[in-house]
Amino acid sequence: xxxxxxxxxxxxxxxxxxxxxxxxxxxxxxxxxxxxxxxxxxxxxxxxxxxxxxxxxxxxxxxxxxxxxxxxxxxxxxxxxxxxxxxxxxxxxxxxxxxxxxxxxxxxxxxxxxxxxxxxxxxxxxxxxxxxxxxxxxxxxxxxxxxxxxxxxxxxxxxxxxxxxxxxxxxxxxxxxxxxxxxxxxxxxxxxxxxxxxxxxxxxxxxxxxxxxxxxxxxxxxxxxxxxxxxxxxxxxxxxxxxxxxxxxxxxxxxxxxxxxxxxxxxxxxxxxxxxxxxxxxxxxxxxxxxxxxxxxxxxxxxxxxxxxxxxxxxxxxxxxxxxxxxxxxxxxxxxxxxxxxxxxxxxxxxxxxxxxxxxxxxxxxxxxxxxxxxxxxxxxxxxxxxxxxxxxxxxxxxxxxxxxxxxxxxxxxxxxxxxxxxxxxxxxxxxxxxxxxxxxxxxxxxxxxxxxxxxxxxxxxxxxxxxxxxxxxxxxxxxxxxxxxxxxxxxxxxxxxxxxxxxxxxxxxxxxx
Numbered sequence: 001x002x003x004x005x006x007x008x009x010x011x012x013x014x015x016x017x018x019x020x021x022x023x024x025x026x027x028x029x030x031x032x033x034x035x036x037x038x039x040x041x042x043x044x045x046x047x048x049x050x051x052x053x054x055x056x057x058x059x060x061x062x063x064x065x066x067x068x069x070x071x072x073x074x075x076x077x078x079x080x081x082x083x084x085x086x087x088x089x090x091x092x093x094x095x096x097x098x099x100x101x102x103x104x105x106x107x108x109x110x111x112x113x114x115x116x117x118x119x120x121x122x123x124x125x126x127x128x129x130x131x132x133x134x135x136x137x138x139x140x141x142x143x144x145x146x147x148x149x150x151x152x153x154x155x156x157x158x159x160x161x162x163x164x165x166x167x168x169x170x171x172x173x174x175x176x177x178x179x180x181x182x183x184x185x186x187x188x189x190x191x192x193x194x195x196x197x198x199x200x201x202x203x204x205x206x207x208x209x210x211x212x213x214x215x216x217x218x219x220x221x222x223x224x225x226x227x228x229x230x231x232x233x234x235x236x237x238x239x240x241x242x243x244x245x246x247x248x249x250x251x252x253x254x255x256x257x258x259x260x261x262x263x264x265x266x267x268x269x270x271x272x273x274x275x276x277x278x279x280x281x282x283x284x285x286x287x288x289x290x291x292x293x294x295x296x297x298x299x300x301x302x303x304x305x306x307x308x309x310x311x312x313x314x315x316x317x318x319x320x321x322x323x324x325x326x327x328x329x330x331x332x333x334x335x336x337x338x339x340x341x342x343x344x345x346x347x348x349x350x351x352x353x354x355x356x357x358x359x360x361x362x363x364x365x366x367x368x369x370x371x372x373x374x375x376x377x378x379x380x381x382x383x384x385x386x387x388x389x390x391x392x393x394x395x396x397x398x399x400x401x402x403x404x405x406x407x408x409x410x411x412x413x414x415x416x417x418x419x420x421x422x423x424x425x426x427x428x429x430x431x432x433x434x435x436x437x438x439x440x441x442x443x444x445x446x447x448x449x450x451x452x453x454x455x456x457x458x459x460x461x462x463x464x465x466x467x468x469x470x471x472x473x474x475x476x477x478x479x480x481x482x483x484x485x486x487x488x489x490x491x492x493x494x495x496x497x498x499x500x501x502x503x504x505x506x507x508x509x510x511x512x513x514x
Contacts, residue, residue, distance in 0.1 A: 037068045037201035044085070045138075048111055051361055055111075058118045062086045066202050068134075071189035078184070082198050083138035085114050085130040087123040097210045097235050098127035099492070100199065102226075104217030104241075104476065106192075107371040109137035120478075121485060126212070126492065133222075134198060135190045136367035141183070143190060143369025145176035153363050156354055157310035159296045160317045161402045166412050173372070174419045180369060187422045190373040192225050192245070193429055200230035209233060212492055216240040216476050217450060218374070224458065228433040236495040238488055240442045241450045241475050244458045245430050250379035250413055252451070254392035257323050257408050260448035260474070261285070261396075264326070267472065268335045268511055277513040278335045284342040285322075286398040289315045293400040297346045301354045311350040313341075315403045321353045323408060323448040326474040328356075331446050333512045375410055376417035378425040385414040409449050432461050438495030439465040442484055444473030466491075468501045472509035483507070 044063035049055045057063065066082040069075055089095070101117065103110050110130025122128050135143035151172040158165045180187060199222070203211060212235050215223030220239040227237055228245075243249055265282045268274040278284070293315030300308045313321075318341060325334050337348045385405070392404035407413050439462045443452050452469070459465050468487055470477050478484045483503035491499050 037066060037198075037205050039064055039066050039084070039202070039205040048115075055115050057085065057111075058087065058115055060088050061114060061118070062088070065140075066198065066205055068198050068201055071186050072194060072197060074186075077186070080134060081140045082134055082202070083109075083111060083132035083140075084202065085110055087114060087118050087128045087130070089123050089125055089127050090121075091125050095126045095492075097212055097492075098129055098208060099123075099212045099214050100129045100131070100203070102131065102199070102213065102215035102219030102222045103133065103136075104219050105136070105371055106133070106195075106218045106374040107136060107366065107368050108218070109133065109139075109367070111137050116479065122478075125489065129202070129206070129211075131199065131202065133195050133370065135370035135373070139367070141185055143180060143185065143367045143373075145173070145368050146363065148172035148176045149363045149366065149368065153357050153360065156317075156357055157312055159312050159314040160320075161293070161314055161406055166415050169412055170415045170419050173416045176369065177420050185369075187369070187373055187420070188377070190370050191377055191425060191429070192222055192374060193229070193426070195222055196225040196229055199226050200232070203233050210235045212236045212238070212495075214238040214240065214478075214488075216478065217243055220450075221245050224433045225429065227435050227437060228431070231435065231437065234437055236438045236440070236492060238440045238442065238491065240478050240484075241447055242441060242443060242455050242458065243450045244433075244454055245378075246432050246457055247454050248379050248383055248430070249450075250375060250407060250410075251383040251388045252391055252454075253388075253407050253409065254395045254404060255453065256451035257319065257448045258395035259451050259453060260323070260326065260446050263445050264331055264334055267509070271511055273513050274335055274511040278339045281335055281338060285338045288338070288342045289319055289403060290398070290400055291315075292318050292341075293402055297344075297350075299346050299350050301347075301350045303354060304359075309354055311354050313346055313349055313353065315400055316406050317353055318349060319399075319403060320408065321349050321356065324356050325352055326446050327449060327476070328474075330480075330509060331472065331474065331511075332509055336512045371410070372416065372420045373422050375407075375413055376420050377422045378429055380413040380417045381422075381424045382427075382430075388414070433458060434461040434463075436463050438491075440488065440491040440495075440499065441465060441467040442470065442477040442488070443467065444470045444475060444477050444480075446472060446474045449475040464496070466498060468499060468504050470504050471507045473507065481507070 041064040044057040044061055047056050064084050066084055067079050070078045070080045101110055103113055109132040111132050114130045132139045210233050213223045221243040223237055225245055227234055268278060268281055292313060296312050296314035298312050301311050303309050322334060341349050389404055441455055443455055455467060473480055487499050
């Protein structure tokens with residue numbers, strides 16, 4: 001799952017004239033009689049995101065819009081558009097079954113990832129279809145919360161878990177909700193059930209008989225719902241960093257960082273140089289979290305422009321920084337960062353925490369409303385804060401309550417969700433998935449966002465599933481190595497044949513000690 005607090009949300013650039021396939025309202029949606037989903041090709045907008053040429057659509061990528069009902073329970077209601085990109089296979093003799101790529105988040109978008117995945121070679125043998133899911137980036141409407149995102153951007157200078165910060169956060173969320181509702185957005189329609197139906201409609205609209213589904217993080221949850229509710233045409237599924245619909249992620253989320261920390265401590269202890277440099281790493285880390293919860297460290301760090309920014313490191317922001325340090329890159333520097341903070345040296349943690357908020361140019365330009373819709377209706381509103389805190393304390397008994405009351409990758413959901421007020425999802429969204437379709441699961445042993453143990457929840461009912469663990473690897477495995485794409489490619493070529501995990505087993509990591 002992608003964090004709202006420092007979500008790398010980017011610009012919904014004004015669409016080219018060629019993109020305007022219907023008369024747009026203020027929210028980008030069009031009222032017209034109900035009909036089947038339809039698809040229209042457009043010229044890919046360039047630049048994709050102003051000022052970030054590395055995210056431009058690669059040459060040859062084809063773009064278009066899928067038009068669908070906003071709420072399928074209201075077939076005569078308004079219709080919305082889903083932005084779609086197709087990266088053609090590089091091979092002169094491509095396979096006929098494409099890949100549909102389902103991004104994480106929720107709130108992430110395929111248009112953020114198409115360029116990097118093409119560079120990574122994902123489209124070597126097959127076309128890859130990327131999607132801006134409903135409410136995200138180039139979809140219309142875009143569920144953006146500029147005021148809230150600005151508050152979160154500036155929030156690095158505040159104690160994250162303080163009551164005053166929480167109250168300001170809730171006010172910003174309410175303002176966004178009121179603005180979207182006033183614009184006519186049906187917030188109850190931005191959920192995983194409708195999202196999966198969009199993907200199923202896309203396959204039909206594109207005339208694809210059979211395709212392979214790849215989903216990462218929230219995208220894995222979406223892929224599993226698609227497999228359960230719309231299995232037609234699915235040849236195989238690849239799940240990367242699994243978030244099962246049968247797991248209430250809000251209630252059990254702290255089990256993911258807990259297992260990641262445990263794996264990092266064990267790996268450090270097994271490496272002589274790391275064990276010598278940091279002999280009491282786990283105890284020092286827990287003690288530092290508690291110290292910072294009581295007495296945050298306030299320091300100043302230069303941002304990319306050279307301006308000094310006040311950075312407040314409390315217990316939660318310290319833990320969040322450690323989580324993200326292994327998720328965004330590798331965990332080689334994590335023990336050193338923990339030890340330095342324990343000694344009172346906050347420089348590395350503060351610089352990393354500041355960097356996590358992303359460029360200011362992205363503020364107010366992302367579809368973060370989808371994240372709130374999904375996390376609230378499908379998880380937080382189906383449990384209680386007391387039940388969630390109890391499970392968090394069982395996972396990390398040494399951590400203070402104030403830290404554990406905050407969701408590790410999402411924020412203050414038990415304050416935000418009552419304000420967002422999008423109700424409760426149908427319990428069917430969390431029902432189990434039973435399938436004979438071949439499934440490949442990629443999971444990093446250091447994953448602090450989706451717990452590796454959650455794989456065990458789904459595999460008994462996925463009767464043709466195989467798991468490849470990736471040692472020393474964090475969240476979102478595919479983009480972190482050349483090994484994962486090669487394993488995935490072998491699986492797609494013959495989904496019924498066991499893959500060779502040798503390259504994953506050979507992954508090594510040396511922790512930094514100086």
